[in-house]
Amino acid sequence: MTESVNSYGAYLAQVNQIKAEYEAKKALLKVSSAETDDPYDKDPPPANRIAAYAQETDDVLHDTRQNARAIGDLTRGKTRLNLFSALTNADRADWYSFNVTKDNPTVGLSFTLDSNSKGGIHIQIIAQNGAIIADNAARSGDAKENYDDLTASKLELSKGTYYLKVARAVGDLNTTRPTYAIQLSASRYYREDYQTVERPVSQYATLFSSANTQSVASMSSVLSAAAGGDLFDLLL
Numbered sequence: 001m002t003e004s005v006n007s008y009g010a011y012l013a014q015v016n017q018i019k020a021e022y023e024a025k026k027a028l029l030k031v032s033s034a035e036t037d038d039p040y041d042k043d044p045p046p047a048n049r050i051a052a053y054a055q056e057t058d059d060v061l062h063d064t065r066q067n068a069r070a071i072g073d074l075t076r077g078k079t080r081l082n083l084f085s086a087l088t089n090a091d092r093a094d095w096y097s098f099n100v101t102k103d104n105p106t107v108g109l110s111f112t113l114d115s116n117s118k119g120g121i122h123i124q125i126i127a128q129n130g131a132i133i134a135d136n137a138a139r140s141g142d143a144k145e146n147y148d149d150l151t152a153s154k155l156e157l158s159k160g161t162y163y164l165k166v167a168r169a170v171g172d173l174n175t176t177r178p179t180y181a182i183q184l185s186a187s188r189y190y191r192e193d194y195q196t197v198e199r200p201v202s203q204y205a206t207l208f209s210s211a212n213t214q215s216v217a218s219m220s221s222v223l224s225a226a227a228g229g230d231l232f233d234l235l236l
Contacts, residue, residue: 040077040187054195061091061201065126068095068163072194076105076186085166085198086179087121093167094198098184100157105186108153112181119176120169125150128161137170153185 044050057069072081085094100107111123124143125134134150135143149155164184168176 038187040189042189044188044190050190051192052195053192054197056197056199059085059088059091059094059198059200063091063093063095065095065130065163068097069196069198071096071098071164071184071196073099073101074105074107074184074186075101077189077191079186079192079194080190081184082193082195083164083182083184083198084180084196086177086200087166087168088177088200089175091201092174093165096164096166096196097161098164099161100159100186103159104156106153107150107155107157108185109150110183114179117176117178117180119172119178121178121180122165122167122169123147123182124165124167125157126163126165128163133157133162 057071060067071083073079074081081098083096087094109123109125111121113121123134123136124132125146126132132140132143134147134155136147138144140147146155164182166180166182168174168178
């Protein structure tokens with residue numbers, strides 16, 4: 001009798017173990033499904049159903065975080081931010097600000113340079129407290145890893161205001177004049193497209209106007225291929 005009871009107890013223990021393993025696997029499947037079931041991991045609506053907004057901002061010779069130009073709110077499943085500008089002579093850096101409206105979206109960035117531009121650009125994402133979050137310079141350590149995540153649309157940012165700093169690539173002379181387009185997104189899907197074109201300081205306006213006319217279309221097509229959308233469709 002004792003042997004029978006012991007045998008039955010062992011059987012129950014085995015059943016309970018199998019049940020626990022099953023419940024654990026089921027819970028894991030639910031978590032995995034929640035992680036992959038992203039309602040915004042899909043193509044955006046057709047262009048004629050996307051609200052497009054455009055603004056022009058004025059560049060300054062001595063950019064700082066304090067006079068950064070606002071380029072919009074980055075909201076997952078809703079907005080995409082596009083920027084078109086250039087670094088003209090004696091313009092050491094451009095500063096912009098943007099707001100992440102919800103906690104921890106995975107933010108992505110893509111950029112392209114006009115084919116006639118000489119030199120590259122140094123891109124940094126900076127927090128309100130001045131900490132460098134992401135940096136495309138090769139020797140920037142963790143910030144470079146974050147930048148790589150950013151270009152793969154995998155960088156998580158907390159809700160708040162951030163700064164985008166664009167300068168010449170490390171080692172480039174101030175005489176180089178890179179013309180660039182940058183796109184920020186928090187999901188593949190969006191329904192509002194915000195586009196900022198930066199007007200240069202007055203003494204370089206003619207030069208920039210010429211570069212703008214020649215390069216917006218070609219730069220737009222490059223970013224379109226990378227990000228699945230038309231960068232400056234409202235402006236063409």
